[in-house]
Amino acid sequence: MTTNFAKEYLAANKEQFERVSEYIYNHPETRFEEYSSAEFLALECEKAGFKVERNVGDIETAFVATYGSGSPVIGFLGEFDALSGLGQKPNMTSYEPTENNVGHGCGHNLLGTGAFAAACAAKKHLEENNLPGTVKFFGCPGEEGGSGKTFMVREGVFEGVDAALTWHPSPANSIISLSSLANYQVYFRFKGVSSHAANSPHLGRSALDAVELMNVGVNYLREHVPSDARMHYAVTNTGGISPNVVQADAEVLYLIRSPKVKQVDDIYKRVCKIAEGAALMTETELTIEFDKACSNYIPNRTLENILHENLQKAGIDKPVDEEVTFAKQLWSTLSEGEKEGYLDILKGFGYRGDGSEFEGKYLAETISPYEPTNDILPGSTDVADVSWVVPTAQVTTSTSALGTPLHTWQMTTQGISSYAHKGMLRAAEAMALTGITLLTNKEDLELVQEEFNEFRSKNPYKCPIPDNVKPSKLDK
Known part of the structure; x- marks a missing residue:
């Protein structure tokens, strides 16, 4: 050659x-x-x-x-x-x-x-x-x-x-x-109950509140993960555009990264617990859908x-x-x-x-x-x-x-x-x-x-x- x-x-x-x-x-x-x-x-x-x-x-x-x-x-x-x-x-x-x-x-x-x-x-x-x-x-x-x-x-x-x-x-x-960083990409979907936000707010269960509480909880987790780890998120469903309605559906997509797959998996399990806690606090139902991952x-x-x-x-x-x-x-x-x-x-x-x-x-x-x-x-x-x-x-x-x-x-x-x-x-x-x-x-x-x-x-x-x-x- x-x-x-x-x-x-x-x-x-x-x-x-x-x-x-x-x-x-x-x-x-x-x-x-x-x-x-x-x-x-x-x-x-x-x-x-x-x-x-x-x-x-x-x-x-x-x-x-x-x-x-x-x-x-x-x-x-x-x-x-x-x-x-x-x-x-x-x-x-x-x-x-x-x-x-x-x-x-x-x-x-x-x-x-x-x-x-x-x-x-x-x-x-x-x-x-x-x-x-x-x-x-x-x-x-x-x-x-x-x-x-x-x-x-x-x-x-x-x-x-x-x-x-x-x-x-x-x-x-x-x-x-x-x-490179391994990652998991996962959807967290919350299902609540809609209601009139002024007339009967006590009857509603806000899925958007659950998303927000989950995001706050994950922000507190950031101090307690490996220094090279990353947790990104995008709110992909806010439940609509009407502020006078308690949002019954909301969704957030997380991308979790770390140098090793095992580290990503450990972080993911903690994020899932935070999501479960947000669902408990808001009395909403949580569905977790694994989207993709790489090593x-x-x-x-x-x-x-x-x-x-x-x-x-x-x-x-x-x-x-x-x-x-x-x-x-x-x-x-x-x-x-x-x-x-x-x-x-x-x-x-x-x-x-x-x-x-x-x-x-x-x-x-x-x-x-x-x-x-x-x-x-x-x-x-x-x-x-x-x-x-x-x-x-x-x-x-x-x-x-x-x-x-x-x-x-x-x-x-x-x-x-x-x-x-x-x-x-x-x-x-x-x-x-x-x-x-x-x-x-x-x-x-x-x-x-x-x-x-x-x-x-x-x-x-x-x-x-x-x-x-x-x-x-x-x-x-």
Whole structure:
């Protein structure tokens, strides 16, 4: 294998992959409703010579594209779901929301396409050299608030895969070497009795009071959980808009996070007791509905080293003047806090350094050194559950201006810029080279699996989503 193979293949097919990214960007769909994006991407896989299995894991928008036969089996993980509330016209320097206000504020149009491009390059290498082995591209829906991959893991979709690779858009060029927070997402629904709030308030039993009391109780719990734990909530049903009616129905959705699943479960059980107490205080009925969950991410240091070496081989081109100007204009839209904290965003993606190389710049033009860390990313990903059953590594490449936070209009507006597409293909090249290495170098793959097996021998996996829970679409 020549180092230039993947680069040459991706360059020759650059316009095709940009077209795929643009299609997904222009058809933003929220979790488990990515009908257009999933089908378009599945058809592109078929055009590229993959055999596609749809509706995997009993999820309408999940699919697996396969090429080749036999061992080793290398998987590439792609995402394509968008976010509600983050619709934004592309390549703008001010907030201009789209009509449906759904957009790719986490860059998943790039993520899915970049992983697809990497799978295509690895496939092409097997094909041209008549080599044994299998390349799989996993179309993974519902990462945003849905834990699609966790459901897929539970249903055995990743069985038989020897290693998995994925990436994420960001302002950095580095290996995502941090662990992540496990989480549970759970609905708490209260049922009370309606009544006239002035004439007969004593006959009513307020479900909204129960929600409020529960939230107050959880706020007191915050002092008594691990320091890295997070408890977020959204009141998803206030019981109506009439203040002169005692609200008979109310609902709150909790997202509980902590570094380990066991910690999340312990916190969850305490939150349930608080909810039960709120129901007792208000004489309402409580229903608890488990929505989804994911585990903490398990880095594979051997695989990360290989991926980093290949990221360095892929290299990074100096941005052109127009890209720098656009990035500078977007930098000016950030708050002072966002500007001051730009380095924290990079470190969350595995960047190591003091930021000196970014002085006077608005785009990352260097690749971070790789340094394994025990730090924890203050966020969650369903890639984590894949990492418990398959050796997994993640890379990030710069697709946005320094300081750009995820889940913002600034992230969305950069989603199909020339700079974003350059970063997408850089990630694809690094993953493709790594996939080819694992497909053709038995010793490297054995070392990756040796590390993984050592961890799993001491840490059995249990899917955090109960068997009876099904994927839920976003109630927009």
